[in-house]
Amino acid sequence: MANQNILIIGGGVAGIEAAKGIADLGYKAILVEKRDRLGGNPDEQQYAALTPDLRDTQEALDEMMAPMLNNPNVDIRYNTLVTGASGSAGNFKVKAISAGKEVEMEAGAVIVATGFTHFDPGRETQKYGYYEHDDVLTLTDAEKLLKAHKFVRPSNGEVPKRICFIQCVGSRDRQIGNEYCSKVCCGISSKQAIEVRQQVPGCKVFIFYIDMRMYGYWENEIYWPAQEKYKVNYVKGMATEIVKRGDKLLVKGEDTTMRRPMEVEMDMVILAVGMEPSEGTKLMAEYFGLKQNKYNFIETTGGPLDTVSTNVPGVFAAGACTGPADLEDSVSAAGLAAMKALASVRKSQPVLA
């Protein structure tokens, strides 16, 4: 008989949701997390508030995890790093280093939920001087400042008077190799713009963009309030480079609706960095023999109608390890992955009386 345990790799929102789903259905979930905490990027990178509802990240994550933490059906393995896998559907053997010791776990099916990493804007193809200028930040850097309620210029500790966001950094770019849209950055920039306006009302906020991509309700829940209520200025046109001028940053670009060049001084610049597959995602693809797309995200096989099945029977993938995903996408895919993983181990069994 197939092993009916489901092994979930990665304790971010997708992994948590999948583990909860399996436990709620009365099966056993083994949740493997390399850190000593759950919560994935939102926790590790100290997101101040979630997009789109601006709810406090820690509070929202705690609420999500609470029903799972003392559930006997969920076996959480912290500080555990998967190092290899063998076996096949119904009978996987997964090796890991757990607290310095080699361990092996068995499971009937596996859900990979190893997520993404933020694009590094210091790469050589980048022109924004992320590592040269203290006041050039990424969205994740800005999250930390907002979380601490200390939104100041890193260079001198002063409260900024003018800041801007530059969209699509590391996304939609053939030269960088990331041709895809990272999907969440427009929303997160707008969310942060709102938070900046809340925390530093005197600070003017600009967002330079190619297209604003605010899907579904993000349009009216973030984009419109940012502009209408918080008076964030959206300017169509990208900044091309950043030059230091005195203690300011000179942002140079083209204002495309005015069809005029712009050279404007800013106190801080926030780069809306996109998503790339995490190291863990690439390693899991290798260990389990999962097909990856040209960007090294795990490729799912069912097109738009099956967002979690992989080329390996019994191995499913959920969340941002399959490509740019927001929280809503990630938890939705996780629920689907839990259902399909359980179905795969139960398939041959008669319906329970």
Added chain:
Amino acid sequence: MPVDKSQIIEKESVTVEGIELSANWNRMFEQRVIFDYDTDGLDKVTDLAGAESMGWCYQCGQCIPVCPVDQVGEYGPQKIFRKLQLGLDLFTDDDLWKCTTCMNCLRVCPKEVDMIKIMPAVREEAVMEGNVPDELQEVFENTFEYGNPMGESQRKRADWVKDAGVEVPIMKEIKRPVDLLWFVECYPAYHGRGKDATRALARIFKLLGTDYGILGAEEKCSCDSQRLAGETGLFEEFAEHNIGLFNKYKVKKVLVTDPHALNAFRKEYPKHGGKFETIHYTTYLAPLMEKLTFTKKLDYKVTFHDPCYLGRHNGEFDAPRNCLTAIPGIELIEMGRCREQSFCCGGGGGGMWLDGFMADHVSERLSENRVREAVATGADVLAICCPYEVSRFEDAVKSTGNEGKLLVKDIVELIEEAL
């Protein structure tokens, strides 16, 4: 660097620090690089009650192709928004006075950027600061002093009745309530061609046996266009005056000649205590057309101009057309821009009194643009039902060289012609 010729400005004279520069020094270049987004001007607008939506523009640009002023110049909410982000002070800029509040932009705006509220709010501030084009200021003063924008004598407001050929009941004299109070309004009461239509309407009322009365010399301008041009104080004072008369004469239903009055009475007067129903004369006449006995067939091809404040603003598109098509012989040919898409004559929102000012900003008047469109339909007659239009369009027929090709007639004039 190659010179972009469109960026060159030739000044007639240039004085720099007190020294007049001669010869080629008068060639200036417009600064091309944007060095600052000074959004204080935008914030000043959006902080104003009523003008908040100026900040809602997400630059889709749908307003521009339907903005009448952009057809003859460079204008529209999307462009104003960008200029505001770039430091424009709308409160002192000429752009403040170009909008005719025709509402075509709001009709297509997904974000509901509402120039119908933004313009009067910002203009009110400009009026208080005294930053008003001279010709408009004169109209405000005339209205204040004489009760009408032309500065005609208040006492002569009902002089047109003398030549009406029928008795016109005046409320002060008849001393009894009537079914319908006819609010004649300024242009129909004073303007030469306006009075032609006014008298025709009085004669048609007689034929129909309409129980009505006019306010005569007691009536004062409804002031809607002055309100939209920023004179809120004047508007409120006049609204109270007219509402006082309506109350005094126990008026339940008002018939207006002027769609601008219709707009004021329906949307603004209730805020000041007005409790009465208002209809436009075409709405009144349309169902009664079958009661009129026509004796003549008019051999006219007619095109009809939807007034902004009757159609888009107040939703009446059918009544004027029903009046026209009930006239024997008339063939109605629609212009491309008709009904909801109708093109403004340029008279609304204070535009009626800003032709001199606008001449410096546009390639042709809106009324001229509209007359060209009317002529292109092959119509002999441009039918109208807003008192601003007869003078605007008759002037435009002349200035576009179409005299003899196109007649401008009020719908009531056409009705009477066939009786």
